[in-house]
Amino acid sequence: MNIAMLLDLPAMLAGDHVALIEGDTPLTYSQTHGHAGAVAGVLADAGVGAGDVVGYLGANHVEFVSALFGCASLGACLAALNYRSGAADVRHLIADSGAKLLLVDEAAAPSVTEVGRELGVRMIGLAELAAAVDVPLSVPDDTEDTDVAVLIYTSGTTARAKGVPLTHGALTEYVLSRTDVTDGSDAGRTLIAVPLYHIAGISSLLTALYGGRTVVLEPRFAPAEWLALAGGHRITHAFLVPTMLAKLIEAPELAGADLTALVSISYGAAPMPPALLRRIVAALPPSVGYNGAYGLSESVSTVAVLDEDDHRRFIAAASSDDAALINSVGRAVSDVRIDILDDASEPVEPNRTGQIAIVSRRNVSGYWHDRNTQPVAAQSRLVTGDLGYLDTRGYLFITGRASDMIIRGGENISPVEVENALLEDDRIADAAVLGVPDETWGEVVGAFVVLRAPGGTFTLADAAQVCSGLARFKRPERLYVVTDLPRTPTGKLLRRELPV
Amino acid sequence: MYELGKRLTCAECGTQCLVIHPSEPGELLCCDQPMSLNEPKKLPSSD
Numbered sequence: 001m002n003i004a005m006l007l008d009l010p011a012m013l014a015g016d017h018v019a020l021i022e023g024d025t026p027l028t029y030s031q032t033h034g035h036a037g038a039v040a041g042v043l044a045d046a047g048v049g050a051g052d053v054v055g056y057l058g059a060n061h062v063e064f065v066s067a068l069f070g071c072a073s074l075g076a077c078l079a080a081l082n083y084r085s086g087a088a089d090v091r092h093l094i095a096d097s098g099a100k101l102l103l104v105d106e107a108a109a110p111s112v113t114e115v116g117r118e119l120g121v122r123m124i125g126l127a128e129l130a131a132a133v134d135v136p137l138s139v140p141d142d143t144e145d146t147d148v149a150v151l152i153y154t155s156g157t158t159a160r161a162k163g164v165p166l167t168h169g170a171l172t173e174y175v176l177s178r179t180d181v182t183d184g185s186d187a188g189r190t191l192i193a194v195p196l197y198h199i200a201g202i203s204s205l206l207t208a209l210y211g212g213r214t215v216v217l218e219p220r221f222a223p224a225e226w227l228a229l230a231g232g233h234r235i236t237h238a239f240l241v242p243t244m245l246a247k248l249i250e251a252p253e254l255a256g257a258d259l260t261a262l263v264s265i266s267y268g269a270a271p272m273p274p275a276l277l278r279r280i281v282a283a284l285p286p287s288v289g290y291n292g293a294y295g296l297s298e299s300v301s302t303v304a305v306l307d308e309d310d311h312r313r314f315i316a317a318a319s320s321d322d323a324a325l326i327n328s329v330g331r332a333v334s335d336v337r338i339d340i341l342d343d344a345s346e347p348v349e350p351n352r353t354g355q356i357a358i359v360s361r362r363n364v365s366g367y368w369h370d371r372n373t374q375p376v377a378a379q380s381r382l383v384t385g386d387l388g389y390l391d392t393r394g395y396l397f398i399t400g401r402a403s404d405m406i407i408r409g410g411e412n413i414s415p416v417e418v419e420n421a422l423l424e425d426d427r428i429a430d431a432a433v434l435g436v437p438d439e440t441w442g443e444v445v446g447a448f449v450v451l452r453a454p455g456g457t458f459t460l461a462d463a464a465q466v467c468s469g470l471a472r473f474k475r476p477e478r479l480y481v482v483t484d485l486p487r488t489p490t491g492k493l494l495r496r497e498l499p500v
Numbered sequence: 501m502y503e504l505g506k507r508l509t510c511a512e513c514g515t516q517c518l519v520i521h522p523s524e525p526g527e528l529l530c531c532d533q534p535m536s537l538n539e540p541k542k543l544p545s546s547d
Contacts, residue, residue: 001518001520005520009504012504013504176507176518178543178547179547180540181504181505187542187543203547204547207547208543208547211547212543213543213547237545237547263545266545291545291546302546307546
């Protein structure tokens, strides 16, 4: 089924319902449908047809939504590219995607225009799309489930960003596994501030539009603006990454913000340190519920959810099992099975750590340019590269990345465990841990910390004290006090950029 | 006759259908038996 149907059906059923808001401009489903049709016309006039790739380099605007469905209508693929990458990365993204046309948000990404010109790729500004005259969107009926609807790129925390082709089949399967189409009744309003070139942004957008939850777009996350939008539009739901939430609760504007309509915050895309989650729960109104989502681009969004009931249980902490849930990413969603594999790729019993593998029909069959070699999803089992275990109740606990594991004299150390211990200390605003070469042990734990008080002091002895609950070999033996840590726009740590 | 947007499942083979065009009166059959209407699924708060 073509993803354009995810807009076509709600437009037929709830055409007058508000689908999208950017700034103070609401668009009904009918208007959104018409604008997507108009953009399809602009793209067709520019020579875009079935099988072509159109790049979008810009912030979260209505034009992204129109381009997404407009491309789908033509059988073309929208490459949602990170416009905030440096010029070299943008060049790689454009060239690798094979885009024959770029839709460019010139205000947000002036350097993109330069790169596009260098590469000789035709560009259209978002203003031209905005001015196009509405026509109904047509939905092709010959789309194969394996046709690519959207191309996104992995965050490239360990290597160059790789293209992940999201097919019409996988995206529609995800949405239909989550919700039925809207019947026009009020399903709330969701604020999307995560970049729409990230899987969390795209999946939130599609499920909300199909399920009838009005989407309010924040072009680029800024805490004060987010709080103003949340109050002004009576936002009920929002998805944020942990670093965004950390900034939100530190914002001076939080004290006067109206979050009375907010019922749920979902978080994901990067690990949530338990200490940060406790601070978030303490800072936001008690009426807010929380959902933690664990997913990957390669599994086409969420595969496990730590839901609101789980959060209530660990906040109440009536038992040690309940209290431990704060370290979990939740249980598998309905169309997913999670396996933990040993070194021979065989599933292991509960509470044993191994490689996390996802079994789902949504898994991509390979990366862009490499789609037939099945490098990531042999037999629909996607080996994530994350390490973790399932408890006897089916809760998944992530202990780190296989490639990040520190090996000190034969002892395996998960950086995440040490980072979480450091972040429990009030003096530390951010922390990263990695293996540092050592003549005696091969590797020892090196800790990078960002202090809350700039210019404050924090010594190796302090770090050892803060980590005194960990085994001695896991405690930091090198300490680097830095002003910030390299992270992707969605908050994932870029360990390869740490200056060891 | 089925309403737009409703989903049906074949109890025998598991095939699912989504109604995307207004339908004529009648019944949808799969594996020689009527397909059953799925329970409504509301958008969860985690999305």
